[in-house]
Amino acid sequence: MNRKGRFRRTLSHEFAEFIPEQLREGVLYVSTTYATAVHLCCCGCGQEVVTPLSPTDWTLSFNGETVSLSPSIGNWSLPCRSHYWIEDNRIEWSGEMTQKAIDAGRSKDRQLKAAYFDVRRAPGEEQPPPVNATAASSEILDAPDVVTKVGHDGPFAKLLSWLRSFTSNGRG
Known part of the structure; x- marks a missing residue:
């Protein structure tokens, strides 16, 4: 995980047909057309995190105000190796895994x-x-x-x- 202390605690969300080329930190972009959610890693490392939405990948829930993704985001392929949940636009940090x-x-x-x-x-x-x-x-x-x-x-x-x-x- 990024050790700079830039761990994000919340995200906003934007629904769009296309994911923008320039992502803003702290925003979860959701394309229902392409069944994809994308954001910059919440640890602050700046890496793009793509979460495909499907019965075998991630599911997105929207309650009219906030979004949640399930299961957790495990960025094992990124140098930061961050691990967190997105629930009701909040980031819940999880421990590292072996x-x-x-x-x-x-x-x-x-x-x-x-x-x-x-x-x-x-x-x-x-x-x-x-x-x-x-x-x-x-x-x-x-x-x-x-x-x-x-x-x-x-x-x-x-x-x-x-x-x-x-x-x-x-x-x-």
């Missing part, structure tokens, strides 16, 4: 996408491998910021409960 946990999360994402798109496969196409939990995926489920989020009702709690069902030592 590389092992990041890799497990990416693997789990690929498997969930494969399972989602499996229903769209042509008959006779090869099936993706089953989702297997690993020690690293257990680290994700036990991360303090994730455990905190479990207390909330809604789709994230349901997803986490479902993911935990794949672990041999799941806590639900």
Whole structure:
């Protein structure tokens, strides 16, 4: 994470058909036409963060005043490696994750996408491998910021409960 102390606490949002070429710091740009939300990293590093909106990527909720993105934003490919949630235009900072946990999360994402798109496969196409939990995926489920989020009702709690069902030592 950026150590300059420039961590943002809030974002405003703008709905637009096209994402502007010049992004302003502190603004989440949302294109429903292209199912994408884009912002500059909230740590202040200035890197562009693109979050595709889809059933297998991020979901955006808008309550008429504020926006929320789910799941969290984990900028693991950026030098800052920042990790945060966007809820009701507020930034909720999360702890860092180990590389092992990041890799497990990416693997789990690929498997969930494969399972989602499996229903769209042509008959006779090869099936993706089953989702297997690993020690690293257990680290994700036990991360303090994730455990905190479990207390909330809604789709994230349901997803986490479902993911935990794949672990041999799941806590639900």
